[in-house]
Amino acid sequence: MVNQLTDEQLVEIAVGNNPEAFGEIVKRWERKIFALCFGMLNREDEAKDAVQETFIAAFRNLKNFRGDAKVSSWLHRIAVNQCLTTKRRTKSRAESFIDDDESSNEQIFVAPAKISPSRTTEQNERLKFVQKAVQSLPIDLRQIVVMKEFEDMTFQEIADVLEIPLSTVKSRLYTALKQLRMKLEKTHLEIV
Amino acid sequence: MEKPEANEFETHLQTCAFCFEELSGFDVVLSSISEWRKVEFSNLETPVLDFLPVQTNTNIINSQAEETNWWIAIKDRFFPASPIFAASVLAALPICFGLAFIVFDYSKNVEVAEISIQNDSNVILPIVETKNSLGNNNFGANQIEKSSESFVEQPQVIDKATADLRDNLTPGNFVSKIKNDSIRATNRKSTRIAEKTALISRKPGTPKQDRKTLSPKSRNAPFLADIEEVEDDTLRLADLFDGTDAK
Numbered sequence: 001m002v003n004q005l006t007d008e009q010l011v012e013i014a015v016g017n018n019p020e021a022f023g024e025i026v027k028r029w030e031r032k033i034f035a036l037c038f039g040m041l042n043r044e045d046e047a048k049d050a051v052q053e054t055f056i057a058a059f060r061n062l063k064n065f066r067g068d069a070k071v072s073s074w075l076h077r078i079a080v081n082q083c084l085t086t087k088r089r090t091k092s093r094a095e096s097f098i099d100d101d102e103s104s105n106e107q108i109f110v111a112p113a114k115i116s117p118s119r120t121t122e123q124n125e126r127l128k129f130v131q132k133a134v135q136s137l138p139i140d141l142r143q144i145v146v147m148k149e150f151e152d153m154t155f156q157e158i159a160d161v162l163e164i165p166l167s168t169v170k171s172r173l174y175t176a177l178k179q180l181r182m183k184l185e186k187t188h189l190e191i192v
Numbered sequence: 193m194e195k196p197e198a199n200e201f202e203t204h205l206q207t208c209a210f211c212f213e214e215l216s217g218f219d220v221v222l223s224s225i226s227e228w229r230k231v232e233f234s235n236l237e238t239p240v241l242d243f244l245p246v247q248t249n250t251n252i253i254n255s256q257a258e259e260t261n262w263w264i265a266i267k268d269r270f271f272p273a274s275p276i277f278a279a280s281v282l283a284a285l286p287i288c289f290g291l292a293f294i295v296f297d298y299s300k301n302v303e304v305a306e307i308s309i310q311n312d313s314n315v316i317l318p319i320v321e322t323k324n325s326l327g328n329n330n331f332g333a334n335q336i337e338k339s340s341e342s343f344v345e346q347p348q349v350i351d352k353a354t355a356d357l358r359d360n361l362t363p364g365n366f367v368s369k370i371k372n373d374s375i376r377a378t379n380r381k382s383t384r385i386a387e388k389t390a391l392i393s394r395k396p397g398t399p400k401q402d403r404k405t406l407s408p409k410s411r412n413a414p415f416l417a418d419i420e421e422v423e424d425d426t427l428r429l430a431d432l433f434d435g436t437d438a439k
Contacts, residue, residue, distance in 0.1 A: 031238050
């Protein structure tokens with residue numbers, strides 16, 4: 001029966017000092033918010049803290065929810081802002097290795113490829129390259145990649161969350177994918 | 193993309209090698225990101241938020257149902273019949289209140305009028321007030337005592353009536369209206385008494401003012417100026433000195 005209620009109905013109930021209704025909202029969206037935070041911050045502990053802060057902020061601002069947008073878009077917007085705050089606070093632990101100087105790149109990527117010859121380890125290393133390549137993207141490009149590929153959000157949903165035009169979302173995703181491709185090809189060549 | 197747009201793009205990809213290569217490169221990137229997500233993120237457990245009770249139960253549904261249906265329950269309790277009946281009752285209420293207000297207002301006017309009629313013999317309030325306000329000099333009272341005893345007794349009755357009316361009536365606009373109505377209802381005798389009393393109590397004025405203060409029915413009564421002229425014939429100072437040869 002709980003599934004029959006929409007997010008907006010649950011918010012209306014939660015506004016009337018009903019924490020259980022808000023608990024249902026948390027249950028529905030915490031996994032996706034966690035994915036967004038993990039994709040943005042690339043650290044599990046920071047992502048968990050960001051999720052917690054996101055829902056606390058949402059609970060405190062329930063009365064300010066005007067209903068103009070979806071509850072999911074509203075939560076994602078809070079999460080993005082929370083991730084940016086966390087990123088600013090910790091000064092971006094996910095340091096971009098590709099933008100660093102050539103010596104540091106060799107120390108990070110070339111060495112592990114030589115140390116782990118097995119195929120599984122190579123795959124793991126490749127995934128780490130992808131992860132770090134994503135983290136090296138500017139924040140406005142990264143959040144779109146994470147939302148599109150981590151949460152399978154549509155372009156329109158991303159535009160609603162970030163409050164930017166639909167064409168901007170598409171162009172930013174194109175730019176992000178192009179940069180990722182270049183970085184991955186570069187690192188692949190370095191590994192090989 | 194919509195279907196026509198997608199078909200057009202597919203056609204373009206078959207003819208454009210650059211776009212085809214570009215898109216193929218994106219496929220590699222997207223597949224890598226998807227793989228990274230699957231490996232890294234899928235194993236992570238969703239954090240348990242400890243600031244709220246995450247579990248939900250049917251109380252949410254029940255509470256919502258109670259909140260949305262409480263007024264319907266009240267309506268059904270007081271109006272078990274059809275909504276038309278409830279609407280007719282609600283429409284009849286203001287009509288009943290309006291009728292009650294009209295009846296109450298009418299009965300209040302009748303009550304005041306009855307008070308005035310009960311004191312019918314003394315209902316000369318406007319004239320009495322004129323006497324009370326202007327009769328401090330007792331002008332002409334002695335002359336009336338000489339001429340008629342009825343004129344002597346009437347001011348006392350008027351004073352008593354004034355006191356009674358002041359006790360029973362409160363000042364207000366309706367009082368003046370009731371006074372006028374009651375004055376019209378008095379008989380000719382009481383009107384003449386009132387006119388004579390006014391002649392006793394009022395100050396001497398111009399003939400126009402005198403005609404304004406007196407009602408049309410009292411024109412047969414003598415004016416004060418006439419009385420003074422008559423009395424001047426009886427009370428001349430020169431008569432006192434007739435026998436003394438003061439000249």
